[in-house]
Every structure is written in C-alpha cells, then in structure tokens.
Amino acid sequence: MYCPFCSNKETKVLESRINDDSLRRRRECLKCRNRFTTYEKASFSLTVLKKDGKVQPFDIKKISQSIEKASGKADQEIISKLTKKVEQKILRKKTNPIETLHIGRFVLQELKKYDKIAYLRFASVYKSIDDPKMLEKEINQIVKQ
Ligand SMILES: [Zn+2]
Structure with missing residues (x-):
C-alpha cells in the first residue's frame, strides 16, 4: 500500500x-x-446462470428477498441466518457461474429445516408447480417426515 500523500511504500500499522x-x-x-x-475485505466475483441462459452477477439480496417472501412473517434474524447458510453452500460448491437451479435447491434445503410452510411456498414457485397433484405430492412427503 502506497502512502496517498507522498507515494512512499513504507508504512507502519498503528492499529488493527x-x-x-x-x-x-x-x-x-x-x-x-x-x-x-x-480496509481489507473478502471479495469474490460470482455469477449466476439463469434458466434463459443469461448470466448475471450474484446478488445475495435476491436470495434474502425470496426467503423473506416465502417465509412470510419470519424475523430478520432468521432470514439473515438462512441467507448466510445458503451463501456458504453456494461458495463451497465452487461453481462459477452457478445455476439458479442449484441456488434454488440450497434455499429449499434451508427452508425445509426451518419452516415447512415456507418451504412449500418457495417450492411452488421454484419448481413451478402449477399442477395441483404435484403440490399434493410435496405436501404428503412433508407430512410423512
Ligand atoms: Zn507519505
């Protein structure tokens, strides 16, 4: 790091x-x-491959928003906890770009542990369950667990 005042390379750290x-x-x-x-900050540039083939920069806000939507009344603490877990799973997968399909699966895994109703709500959107029979099957699976 060069000094912004005189461009000298030698600096002393006073406090961390x-x-x-x-x-x-x-x-x-x-x-x-x-x-x-x-300031030192961890950075990574992750991109997302959407169903339509478009590639987008990864945005953690979108994940927390969809978790929030699915979970209805969940408080912010739970939402940010779930979001963090999903983010860690995404980073550990080390696939870049990562498909929205995988992200959706990670969200489902976390939601399932937390709230079955939220899970179903998200699943109905994510899996595009427009067939009521499919949704019934999902519900039966959860009831059985
Ligand atoms: Zn200087």
Missing part, C-alpha cells in the same frame, strides 16, 4: 481492528508521517 466483514488498519507513512486508514 476486525469488523464483521472487514479488517481496518490505521497506518502512518514512515516518510511523511501522514496517517491514513486501509
């Missing part, structure tokens, strides 16, 4: 602080003695 998603470092330039802050 770990936040939820980043590492903050307070630095001092060894040449001009000016102080500045740097």
Whole structure:
C-alpha cells in the first residue's frame, strides 16, 4: 500500500481492528508521517446462470428477498441466518457461474429445516408447480417426515 500523500511504500500499522466483514488498519507513512486508514475485505466475483441462459452477477439480496417472501412473517434474524447458510453452500460448491437451479435447491434445503410452510411456498414457485397433484405430492412427503 502506497502512502496517498507522498507515494512512499513504507508504512507502519498503528492499529488493527476486525469488523464483521472487514479488517481496518490505521497506518502512518514512515516518510511523511501522514496517517491514513486501509480496509481489507473478502471479495469474490460470482455469477449466476439463469434458466434463459443469461448470466448475471450474484446478488445475495435476491436470495434474502425470496426467503423473506416465502417465509412470510419470519424475523430478520432468521432470514439473515438462512441467507448466510445458503451463501456458504453456494461458495463451497465452487461453481462459477452457478445455476439458479442449484441456488434454488440450497434455499429449499434451508427452508425445509426451518419452516415447512415456507418451504412449500418457495417450492411452488421454484419448481413451478402449477399442477395441483404435484403440490399434493410435496405436501404428503412433508407430512410423512
Ligand atoms: Zn507519505
């Protein structure tokens, strides 16, 4: 990291602080003695392959929104917990681009553990169950468990 004031390469770290998603470092330039802050953040560029063949940048917000929609009245804490789990599964899969099909499956897996009704609600959209018999089959499967 070059000093933004004089472009010198040598800096001293005065203080490091770990936040939820980043590492903050307070630095001092060894040449001009000016102080500045740097941030370290994990980054990855994941893309999503949609059913229609289009590729889109991965957006975690879309996942939390669909979980929120499916779960109806679930509180934010549960939604963000489920979203985090889905995100971890996606990252561990290490497929880039990842198909929406897989993402949907991960969401279903997490929803199923949390709330059967939310699971069915999401499944009816995700699996495009417009056939009432299919939906009945899904419900029977859950009842049996
Ligand atoms: Zn400097």
